[in-house]
Amino acid sequence: MNTHSIYDKFVLKHTPPPSSKADAYWFAFSKNRLLVMDNEDHIDIPKANALETVGIHPVRTQYLGTYEDVDCYSAELENVDAPEGFSYIDLRKVFEAINEDMFLLAGRAKQIMEWDRDHQICSRCGTPTEHNRFDRSKKCPNCKLSQFPVLSPAVIMAVHKGNEILLAQSRRFASSGWYSVLAGFVEPGETLEEAVAREVMEEVGLEVKNITYFNSQPWPFPHSLMIGFTAEYAGGEIVLQDEEISEAQWFTRDTLPKVPGKISIARKLIDHFINTHQASS
Numbered sequence: 001m002n003t004h005s006i007y008d009k010f011v012l013k014h015t016p017p018p019s020s021k022a023d024a025y026w027f028a029f030s031k032n033r034l035l036v037m038d039n040e041d042h043i044d045i046p047k048a049n050a051l052e053t054v055g056i057h058p059v060r061t062q063y064l065g066t067y068e069d070v071d072c073y074s075a076e077l078e079n080v081d082a083p084e085g086f087s088y089i090d091l092r093k094v095f096e097a098i099n100e101d102m103f104l105l106a107g108r109a110k111q112i113m114e115w116d117r118d119h120q121i122c123s124r125c126g127t128p129t130e131h132n133r134f135d136r137s138k139k140c141p142n143c144k145l146s147q148f149p150v151l152s153p154a155v156i157m158a159v160h161k162g163n164e165i166l167l168a169q170s171r172r173f174a175s176s177g178w179y180s181v182l183a184g185f186v187e188p189g190e191t192l193e194e195a196v197a198r199e200v201m202e203e204v205g206l207e208v209k210n211i212t213y214f215n216s217q218p219w220p221f222p223h224s225l226m227i228g229f230t231a232e233y234a235g236g237e238i239v240l241q242d243e244e245i246s247e248a249q250w251f252t253r254d255t256l257p258k259v260p261g262k263i264s265i266a267r268k269l270i271d272h273f274i275n276t277h278q279a280s281s
């Protein structure tokens with residue numbers, strides 16, 4: 001199973017070091033775009049001294065921890081143009097343009113930057129919040145409400161039937177031409193397995209069994225945690241939920257349609273199916 005972790009190189013910390021920030025990585029965002037340094041044939045995450053040299057000063061920063069012993073910060077920028085030698089890129093592009101570690105760190109940084117920006121005042125009583133140095137929370141000094149970064153868990157599942165996999169076209173991504181596995185947000189009060197069974201029933205009208213954990217992936221668009229499962233077909237005929245799904249079919253390994261890119265857990269679930277099933281049914 002293809003699992004990737006940054007925790008052999010990244011150490012999560014909440015308290016920034018007293019030392020200078022000059023050599024730290026800065027994951028700096030203006031709106032939803034990441035500021036990167038352009039080099040001749042590649043791009044890099046900039047360090048603080050490179051940003052200071054070109055007069056970029058963040059509105060707010062948050063300490064993330066260390067990556068290969070280098071301090072990492074998230075930073076919120078005003079709506080400023082990229083200076084010479086820099087450019088803004090979409091977060092999804094970081095995966096291919098640099099590597100998966102930097103994509104995961106930048107996704108983490110973006111969510112923490114947004115939480116910092118959006119929780120400057122208490123949502124219950126309106127008092128300015130205070131940052132807690134020892135965990136990722138802000139506390140209201142008046143009513144004591146604690147606010148942590150928002151995470152929205154979503155289940156994503158590959159349904160198998162013999163040597164076939166169920167893939168569907170979502171109306172939201174219809175223009176991409178992709179077929180993918182089903183997915184949906186977890187509702188308050190349900191287990192992950194209940195969410196898998198409910199979403200498959202709602203979206204395509206099928207019953208499933210043997211729901212088995214696969215792996216998970218942070219998905220910072222805007223703040224999901226994708227929790228992957230495999231499941232086996234247990235009964236029913238495909239009936240589409242018209243508002244969300246435009247098409248759903250069973251495919252064998254040798255009849256697969258266009259599928260999502262390697263950045264996604266959806267692709268890892270499809271690749272897992274390919275690696276564990278015969279070519280024809």
Ligand SMILES: [Zn+2]
Nearest residue numbers: 122125140143
């Ligand atoms: Zn309050």
